[in-house]
Amino acid sequence: MADSLDLAHRLLAPRIAYLIGTKDENGTANLIPVSNLTSVSTKPQQVAIAVLKQWRTYKNLLAAEGFTVTVPTIDQLDSVWKLGARYSKSRVVDPVEKLASCGLELDRGASPFGPVVPSGIGWLSCRVVARIDLNGDHGITVGEVEQVWFNPEYLTAEGKPKDSVHPLMQQTGNLFTTSADARVAVEYY
Structure with a gap:
């Protein structure tokens, strides 16, 4: 049973x-994949992310x-996997080298908070409004959305998918x- 509890997140x-x-205190940009993210408010628009405390991004988020x-x-899996250098065991862990060699075009000027990938489905720029430490191995950061961009290749101006x-x-x-x-779309009651 104890072994199963360690795997509960997989459900x-x-x-x-x-x-x-993110950017560190010297302005050095970093970009990592994180699957622990959720919307926590729609008025105002806020998201929460949980990042492993031993990662550089966690330290960046503290400041x-x-x-x-x-x-x-x-289709961007290979590049995303390279960006997860510490997790994927990639040999390139320095943020500058990692971003240069990941194979994705980055926009470093769209947000003052960190780089975005314009070829993705879309992006958010979020101002930190809360930091939460629940004494686990991840720290939680809540950000209020200040900018949103929907890639017109995939989404309408209202954020609705154009296709799958x-x-x-x-x-x-x-x-x-x-x-x-x-x-599949269903009718509202």
Whole structure:
């Protein structure tokens, strides 16, 4: 039973592997995949992310005024995996080298809080409004959305899918998936 408890988080998968952009106190940008993210308010728009405390991004979030969130596509898996250098065991862990060699075009000027990936499904720029430590191995940061961009290749100006959208989703570890091609709409009551 104790072994099963250590794996309980796997029941909550798959989850989108979001790219979290931050800057350190010297302004050095970093971008990592994180699947522990959820909307926690719609008025105002707020999201919460949980980041492993031993990662550079966690340290950045302790001092940063904000962060970015990009939603990558399944086609960007190889690049996203490279960005998760500490997790994927990539040899390139220095943020500058990692961002230069990941294979994604980055926009470093769209948000003051960190880089975004314009070829993704869309991105958010969030100002930090709360930091929460529940004494676990992850720290929680809540950000209020200040900017949102919907990639017109995938989404309408209202954020609705134009066709089937295939975000990169992590099942567990190095196992990834995406959504099905079928879209189903149901009538409101």
